[in-house]
Amino acid sequence: DASAILFMLDFKGVNAQDDELLEGFRKYADKLVLVVNKVDDPSHDNAAWNFHSYGYKRVCAISASHARGLGDLEDAVCGILKEKGLAADSFDRRDEECSPSDGERMAGGDKEGELDLDDLDGIQRRLASVKTDDRHIVISIMGKPNTGKSTLSNLFLGEDKSIVSDIAGTTRDIVRGDFEYKGVLFSVCDTAGIRRKSKVNEDIEYYSVNRAIRNIGESDVVLLVIDCQEGITDQDKKIASLIIERGAGVVLVLNKVDLLEKQSQFNAVSDRLRFLFPQLSFAPVVGISALKHKGVTKLLDTIIGIKRQLDTKVPTSSLNSALEQWNRSFSPPRNGNVWYKVLYATQVSISPVRFLFIVNRKKGFPESYVSYVKNKMRKHFKMDSIPVSVVLRERERKDRSQTIFSSSEESRPKSERKKNGFSR
Ligand SMILES: Nc1nc2c(ncn2[C@@H]2O[C@H](COP(=O)(O)OP(=O)(O)OP(=O)(O)O)[C@@H](O)[C@H]2O)c(=O)[nH]1
Ligand SMILES: [Mg+2]
Structure with a gap:
């Protein structure tokens, strides 16, 4: 009735009884792992490889006393359970070992796809509540x-x-x-x-x-x-x-x-x-x-x-006023008649540190500008020893009236700019 069988042998050799069982168990080959134990030292690995000659699909060399090879054994058992439909294909023993803080650290989900990038207020609220x-x-x-x-x-x-x-x-x-x-x-x-x-x-x-x-x-x-x-x-x-x-x-x-x-x-x-x-x-x-x-x-x-x-959390207001400053010395280069603008920026998560830039046009947005801003952010907000990533998001149509700031805006009087500026 067992879902999986771990048949354990000593790597030093098999006796007549083992031989008999190796033959007898062949009808259970699809759910059997041949576990070659006492492989305490890497120099014994080669001897353990001889056990593949018995023709079983799953052979694991382990040392129960030295905790060697146990991960491979777990993977082999997971493989059997998956094949039998007793565990989902996506099942992975690591899934159960995720550190409890993983979910908490993310303001907007772990993957880009999980982020609700439209919900800027929600992102900021969640980030503020993340505990470091x-x-x-x-x-x-x-x-x-x-x-x-x-x-x-x-x-x-x-x-x-x-x-x-x-x-x-x-x-x-x-x-x-x-x-x-x-x-x-x-x-x-x-x-x-x-x-x-x-x-x-x-x-x-x-x-x-x-x-x-x-x-x-x-x-x-x-x-x-x-x-x-x-x-x-x-x-x-x-x-x-x-x-x-x-x-x-x-x-x-x-x-x-x-x-x-x-x-x-x-x-x-x-x-x-x-x-x-x-x-x-x-x-x-x-x-x-x-x-x-x-x-x-x-x-x-x-x-x-x-x-x-x-664990750095950059306040959105500080980030946007810093961006305004940096934009004065270097604004996104233009491509022919196409102007690129960052309209608004906010931090999405800590550990990893990620930011979201709402831009007027994502396609062809100059990478050089994103690198420039990343470097500036690293220095200014004291994150110079960690990777920092930026997700670009194109402004929704309904946002058209929202903040626009670009080099072309530089020529506008500051008082006027402020109405639409970064200080959202
Ligand atoms: N001279 C010197 N030898 C070192 C130092 N650190 C490790 N070694 C030697 O390097 C060899 C490999 O060391 P390990 O710690 O087993 O290396 P590892 O990176 O864990 O190796 P794997 O588990 O095979 O990936 C051993 O002989 C160590 O004694 C060091 O700081 N100086
Ligand atoms: Mg090592």
């Missing part, structure tokens, strides 16, 4: 294999919760723990190193990488750990763009600085990083040695600063 919590910060440690993520996580937690080794791909599952610093509770997630899929263990790779990526959405701040001797790779760039997309804070953590001989070498690596990573120009770079316990308090102070910025 600077006493709890969720951080994820991400980056390529072997960069020292687990060493850093263990250092934070003060215990060897994650296995550390110089074999790439040691961490397979997210390892979580809590610690306190300066009265702030930090929840830390050590994740699997993200690398290209290998042919051998494509499934495990896929699941652990996917989990690490999903984890970004649940984090306030991501620590992107880079080996300072290796520099950044394309993989890091991909993770970075996902972090930006999800609006989490990010610190570029240059680890293993103990292997550098001079400060000038660190400066060169850091400059190179800045040059190759222009999309993360706002992210602080912190050099550490997780092994030698160097630079860690600076890193934690940086994280606290970023969380504060992620």
Whole structure:
């Protein structure tokens, strides 16, 4: 009657009785997971792969005592339940693990589609009522294999919760723990190193990488750990763009600085990083040695600063008067006869920090102007270390009489402008 069967074996080998059961269970193959246990160490992974030869579709190598591979096992069980129609296709065990504050932090919903962009008053009311919590910060440690993520996580937690080794791909599952610093509770997630899929263990790779990526959405701040001797790779760039997309804070953590001989070498690596990573120009770079316990308090102070910025609420009136000022020095460039104007702006959410610009015309709205305003907002409202995004929304027809402000308006007397100005 069971919906799913977990058939557990010892990776060291099977006996005659196991063999018999492996054959007997074949009629239940569609709901069976072959669970290969006691794979405590990555060096045993290859032995576990031999169990695929029994022809079962779902094989999971785990270590029940070391909590390895349990995420893959959960995914396998979810897969069976979905196939049997016992769980919705969209079911995902992460759905149940979302941090309780996720919904609360958003003024207008998590995704653009959920925002009722017409309800400006509602957006502002909801944002005002969103509670911020600077006493709890969720951080994820991400980056390529072997960069020292687990060493850093263990250092934070003060215990060897994650296995550390110089074999790439040691961490397979997210390892979580809590610690306190300066009265702030930090929840830390050590994740699997993200690398290209290998042919051998494509499934495990896929699941652990996917989990690490999903984890970004649940984090306030991501620590992107880079080996300072290796520099950044394309993989890091991909993770970075996902972090930006999800609006989490990010610190570029240059680890293993103990292997550098001079400060000038660190400066060169850091400059190179800045040059190759222009999309993360706002992210602080912190050099550490997780092994030698160097630079860690600076890193934690940086994280606290970023969380504060992620919780910034910009009053709508201040934002619109600042926009009016900035517009005087640089107004949206025109395209032939087409003028572009920002009519009104308001913040939509904190953590991630997002703004809504009501514009006269969305199609072709100059990106250069949006970047200019984003940079201005970052500096002026002290959000210079976090990603800031802007959603453009075309004015509704019924708004036509509403605020219009553009360079062409500059020529109008200020007294007249005020009637329609930003001060809505
Ligand atoms: N010299 C030096 N070695 C370090 C430092 N941090 C970590 N290591 C070494 O780097 C190797 C990999 O460390 P891990 O912490 O397992 O790396 P990881 O990023 O968790 O690796 P995966 O789990 O495979 O993604 C180990 O041999 C560590 O001892 C550091 O600050 N300096
Ligand atoms: Mg690790």
